[in-house]
Amino acid sequence: MTPLEILTAAVTGQPAPRLPIFCNLLDQGARELGLSQKDYYARGEHVAEGQLRMRARYGYDQVWSLFYVGKEAELLGCNDILFADNGTPNVADFVIKDWDDIARLEVSDDITAHPAWDEIATCLNILRDEVGATHPLCAYVTAANTLPVLLMGMEKWLELLLGGPADLRDELLRKCSDLTRQQLAAYRAAGANVLVYSTPFGSTPFVGHKRFQTFSMPWMRRDLDGVDRAGLVYYCGMTDFNDVIAQVMGELGIMVHYLGPSADIAQAKSIIGDQGLTCGVIDDIKLIHWTPEETRAEVRRICAAGKAGGHFLFGTGVMPMDIPEANIQAMLDAAFEYGRYP
Amino acid sequence: MLDSIIKAYNEAVFETDKDAAFAVVNDALAQGVSAEDMVFKVVIPAVEVMMSRITQDPDANLAQHFMTAQIAAEVTEKMLPMFRSPPEIIGRAVIGTASGDLHSLGKRIVMGCLKSMMVDVIDLGVNVPAERFVDEAVRLDARVIAISAMMVHTATGEQGCRKVRQLLRERGLEDRIRLVVGGAPYRFDPELYKSVGADAWASDGISAGKVIVDLMKQVRPS
Numbered sequence: 001m002t003p004l005e006i007l008t009a010a011v012t013g014q015p016a017p018r019l020p021i022f023c024n025l026l027d028q029g030a031r032e033l034g035l036s037q038k039d040y041y042a043r044g045e046h047v048a049e050g051q052l053r054m055r056a057r058y059g060y061d062q063v064w065s066l067f068y069v070g071k072e073a074e075l076l077g078c079n080d081i082l083f084a085d086n087g088t089p090n091v092a093d094f095v096i097k098d099w100d101d102i103a104r105l106e107v108s109d110d111i112t113a114h115p116a117w118d119e120i121a122t123c124l125n126i127l128r129d130e131v132g133a134t135h136p137l138c139a140y141v142t143a144a145n146t147l148p149v150l151l152m153g154m155e156k157w158l159e160l161l162l163g164g165p166a167d168l169r170d171e172l173l174r175k176c177s178d179l180t181r182q183q184l185a186a187y188r189a190a191g192a193n194v195l196v197y198s199t200p201f202g203s204t205p206f207v208g209h210k211r212f213q214t215f216s217m218p219w220m221r222r223d224l225d226g227v228d229r230a231g232l233v234y235y236c237g238m239t240d241f242n243d244v245i246a247q248v249m250g251e252l253g254i255m256v257h258y259l260g261p262s263a264d265i266a267q268a269k270s271i272i273g274d275q276g277l278t279c280g281v282i283d284d285i286k287l288i289h290w291t292p293e294e295t296r297a298e299v300r301r302i303c304a305a306g307k308a309g310g311h312f313l314f315g316t317g318v319m320p321m322d323i324p325e326a327n328i329q330a331m332l333d334a335a336f337e338y339g340r341y342p
Numbered sequence: 343m344l345d346s347i348i349k350a351y352n353e354a355v356f357e358t359d360k361d362a363a364f365a366v367v368n369d370a371l372a373q374g375v376s377a378e379d380m381v382f383k384v385v386i387p388a389v390e391v392m393m394s395r396i397t398q399d400p401d402a403n404l405a406q407h408f409m410t411a412q413i414a415a416e417v418t419e420k421m422l423p424m425f426r427s428p429p430e431i432i433g434r435a436v437i438g439t440a441s442g443d444l445h446s447l448g449k450r451i452v453m454g455c456l457k458s459m460m461v462d463v464i465d466l467g468v469n470v471p472a473e474r475f476v477d478e479a480v481r482l483d484a485r486v487i488a489i490s491a492m493m494v495h496t497a498t499g500e501q502g503c504r505k506v507r508q509l510l511r512e513r514g515l516e517d518r519i520r521l522v523v524g525g526a527p528y529r530f531d532p533e534l535y536k537s538v539g540a541d542a543w544a545s546d547g548i549s550a551g552k553v554i555v556d557l558m559k560q561v562r563p564s
Contacts, residue, residue: 082444082469087495090444154447158408162358208403238530243400261530285494285530289537320494320527 002134003061004193011256011277013310019303019339020136022279022315023060023332026068027088029053031321038083041067044122051123052130058332062136065124065192072142073150074116075179076105086321096152099160102168105151107178112186121190128191139192141184143199144177144219151176161215173219180223188228196233196258197223203236204243212244220252229253233279236260238317245271258315265305269312279313280306282331287323292330299334307339314339344383347375351384352391358409360416367417377424385414385421385458393548407548408447411454418458431462433558435486436479438466440502445492448524451547452488452554459551461558472505479519485561486520486554489540497527498538507539520557524550 001009001016009016029050030040040046051063070081070091080093096102108114112121127137142150148157151172160169184195200206202216224232234241234248235258241248242263248254255276259268261283269278280302287295299314306312314335319328347370354362367380392410396402422429435456437449446468456463464482466474475487487506491497498504503523510516523540524547535543542557544550 082442084442084495084499086499087442087493090442090493092444154445155450158405158447162405162409163360204401204403206404208401208405211403211405238526283530285527285534288494288498288531289533320498322494322498 004134004136007061007136007194007313010310010313013274016310016341018336018341019307020062020313021060021332021335021339022062022136022313023058023328024064024316024318025054025058025328026064026066026318027321028319030085032057036083037085037089041081041083041089042119044119044124045126047119048123048126048130051127055131055135058328059336060332062138062194063127063131064138064140065120065127065187065190066138066140067120067123069140069142069198070150071116071120072147072179072183075111075114075183076107076151078151088318091150094152094156096148096156096172099164099168101152102172102175105172105175107175107182111179111182112190117186124187124190124192132191132193136194137192138194138196139183139187140196140198141180141187143197143202144173144180144223145201145216146199147176147180148172174222177219177222181225181227184223184227188231192231194231194233196235197254198235198237200237200239202234202244202248203239203241205239205241206236209243217247217251220248224252224254229255232256233258238262238281242268242271249275261317265302269306269309272311274309274311277311277313278306279315281315281317284317284319284323287327287331288320290327292326295327295330296334299331300338303335303338307341310341343373344375344379348384348387352388355388355392355410355413356395356406358405360409360413363413363417367420371424376426377421378426378429381418381421381429381458385417389414389455389458389548389551393552396546396548407451407546410548411451411458414458415454429460432460432555433486433561434462434464434482434484435488435554435558436464436466436475436482436484437488437490438470438475439468440489440491440496440499441469441471441505442499442501443491443493443496443525444468445490445525448490448492448547448550449488452490452524452544452550455548455551456554459555461551461555472501472509475506476509476513476515476519480513480515484519485558486522488522488524488550488554491523491525491527493525494527497523497525497534503538503540518561520561522550522554522557 007020068089082090082092233256234254240260240263258279544553
């Protein structure tokens, strides 16, 4: 079976030789190509080549069209990213500096015509042509409830969300939701078959239960109204969201859940059951200092917690560049070994 | 009377309702409660209640952390000019985000708590070079350097906490200045703070206030 068929089998509960295995090596592509992060992320060809090489080296299942999360802010006018050669790029200049900027924020009617989309499209075209028929091709789309963080910073977003004028907050969220919806459609049209819907503000550790109902859910409904749920993945950063999975499945129809590393996998699986896919995620920050033996033991624990009965995927967070190669190899060797079905 | 004020204030903070919290404060002042009692018997205990809730209440959340700190800082700032005599300051801390890191939320939550706890906290901003942390701590006679890092490479990088520790050692300042870190990478790996040379870490912005105050008590005044 191809990796894409293995993923499909895991979602639908069909027999497969092993679990799907996702490993998110993004910034490592620059090192692989011998480029600075800034040069690497300047060209879609580089990102595609980096993804293909990392996947070929380690043999995991998926590739990413994601450059860095701040790329979405570029679609709304951000033009200053702080690159670092040992880690993830940051948004260095917020598009919204004060609340008056919200009125000036414009979402293009066609984001694929925006110059910032060009390199994303180039990357997607290459990945689709090379592995799109056989491998999961992932795209990353931030929910409207979280997108303002990239546009104004977490502090200012919390100020507006928790105590600012409701009409201004809703105006910003409408614009963000429009971008989210456009991105979901554009990525799918360009060949992405796994759409990671990133919604940390769709988790109760961020907003609590009350605000989840009154704020998170209504805006997620708007984001996803009319959107095909196939390939859609609920992801809250590294935050635990087991307590909202049932509602997200029931009301939003998202059946694939990419857990945080501290989540109780067995509990999540008991909620999701055979209706969808539970993605058990390793704490990849600990991979920095774990031994290969400790790494193997943790992979074994995760597989043991979720593997029985299928409908389970082994995955990572955004793997930091500090992780020794020996631990990446040990993690993946163990995932292929303990993730095998008899 | 104070009991009902404390209850109403805590409820407002828990609901992240700043307007309601200030309404409680203003009513209390109108009823004759002193500014000192508002800070020491209402605001600071409310921060401590939130510290406790964070570990015990499964629904404690980031929004509450943020608003607890904001409300505490703003109420304290409003009360201080009304004090009959200037309050005793526990000590001074400098705070900033690590070199290469632009995430300022954690720092802001910590600052809000520290202000309400009578700590003089100086904000060095974001993307702060290691040398500046040390230079400013010396210049301002701070007993604690607090470094926030939300990304792994800024938490573990050579230009962040590791460099600050190296500078403190080289300049013979380790007895005078304690080093504390916070941010997401430390939460995912609670042993990480040791490997970057910090004396302590805090799992969230609210708890950081207590950790920093405890560290201050360990340091001999210069």
